[in-house]
Amino acid sequence: MSKGKTYSVQITGLSQGGVFQPHEQLDYDSEWRTRLGDAYANNVEARVICLCRGQNEDLTLRRLVVRYLKDSDRFSLSAWRYSGGQHWQDCRFYSVWADEASAKAYSSSVVTVNGDGTFSITLPVGLSRQNGTSGTPSDVNPASHLRTGKQKPSMSLLGLGHFIWQQSEINTWKPHYVKNRPRSAMWLASRIDSMAQNIRISRLTLSDVLLVSASSDGAQKQKNQMRVRYATENKKRMVAIALLKADATDGYAALQQGHLTLSSPIGFPKLNVSPNVFRACERSFQSELNAWKAGHKVVAVLETEPPTLRFQKIKGRNIPITEAEVIGIALIRVTPRFIPVDSGYEEIIETRLCEQERCFVKPLRFDAEEDTFPDFVLTDVGGKEFVPMEVFGMNTECYAARREVKTEFYNREYGADGWWSWDATLKDAEDSIPPFPEKAS
Template sequence: MTTLGLLHLVWERAGLHYWRPQFAGHRIDPKALRRAYATSSNIKIQRGITLDQVLCPVVSNDRGILYSTQRTIKDHSEKFRLYVIGRLSSAQADPYGKGYNIELSGVRDGYRMFMSISQAKWERLEKSHSRELAEFSRNEEGLSVFGLFLVTIDPIKNGKYKNFSSVQIEDAALMTTTEQLIPVESRYEAKIVELLVQEERTFIKPLRFDAARELVRPDFILTDIGKKEGYPMEVFGRTDEKYLARKAEKESYYARVFGSDNWWSWNAADGDPIPSLPDHALNQ
């Protein structure tokens, strides 16, 4: 599994790809990453090692998570590569020309990490996650970028920065999320999340993991309309020839599998208004 696949697995196991109205006001970074850490105990990354043993969440104002991360670094940094997870807050070119320096939200609140990535690995990250880095650069209100970083951590034992850690990023995966921490792949999808939340709907954002692009995967699935299989939703956001061919394949698939009236789509790239949503089931 790639690092992105692992990030998706962590998010799904923690239930962060799922939304219902009762979550409003409770889906915040500390609770989300605490849940991600707890559920990672069921993810085996190699024989005898579960993800929680090597996972270091970073978040502001949570002493429990801070203690857990500090303990993981102390107990395992000399034996294993670790995973750091958190919300991206800064990515700046190193002033000495040694790649980029990365900061996560909360890294200054006692985590004492100097995170860096080499120029070659940064360029690979730019290529594989250009969309997420573009969203981060735009700094659009309501959207954030979370990252999972495979790292080597060397505690600094002497000098001015004693008890800090030098963190070298070996691999990374980035994911854009809404204010509710729902992953999205475009600003069009973010608009749909905003609408669904406002309308107090219940839905799932299916995550791709490492699946091939040919796999038909809805952008969202409404789960409050009384159908066991849910109600697929697609946001069509491009107009290039290859994309339109793929769009036709998806339309044919949904019509065949769900019926022409049992799925929803928005032709966002054509400037169409957002269509009405299907009604709630009476028992929801």
């Protein structure tokens, strides 16, 4: 935390608080020390907020934790876990990663923060052809990484999707989101497109070659068309992020026949899928494909070879057809609010949390192999940074062993009463979901 710029800090919820400028945040400043001590002693009522992005009525944003360091007899501040991305990139509390496990998944060069606040990301297959050559390495699957136990030298398409979701805070939920702007497919497209302007891959800004869902009369349609022309003329690979077609019966049949259909693909090229890519998708994302066929929302993150233009004679006329070969597909199951979930049980809990107007984050795995990721974390429990939430949804011998490891970990890290769980394998489990930890007043 020593790196980065120090911004003003606001303390609220106490009889005496106020705003402290950077030059006032000194260990030997008696006023600063007293107020931090008050906040530490009254951590349920107190709110300590970083003002790197200015003041905001939402006092859950950019909250800071006050800690007392007994050995040096001083107080220190740190960002609440899962909130580092809310700060400006030059702020001392900023973090690319929400947790250590995600950061450890990659070598240090896979994601870097540039001086202008943008990100540079390394994918297994870059967006530019080298010397005009084609060819995706036969041993590289852009969608997902094998579990090797080593730091990955690149980020998979699934990791890229998780990175965009986290940086855009799509995996975060607060009750006022419903009132401010309901989440729709077009909202998602706008959010992703905006974030893509801050990501560079193969020296390209991702938004230059990104395709997202569009309406037939909106600005995004023109953006998609312009990007396809650019990629075609300059031999650039493309990335598309959109919901799979709602009609899974037709959509899955088309996928088996070599064509990928997405939701509102206005301005997209025709997306062709080889048998090898389809089989790789089935191996890595069978659960998501099953959820799609069962009627749930699933987002596809895919990479294509540079689009090509050909002409096909239809009813005596030469019709131009732009198409692109898909080289990798990653799938993310999401709720109606586009919160990623790994199972139907998780979706039940996500729905209950939203119905009860709770604030929470869905931690994302990226390409990490750590098994102790909580399924959700509540961020509105008084006096606590967060409360981990775990959904136990399987009843196999292997899973039972994993469950025991997780239980021991949570009890050790947070105490037996410091985390929440639901055993979804019990009879009539949905009728006996434990109450959520009490919400702060």
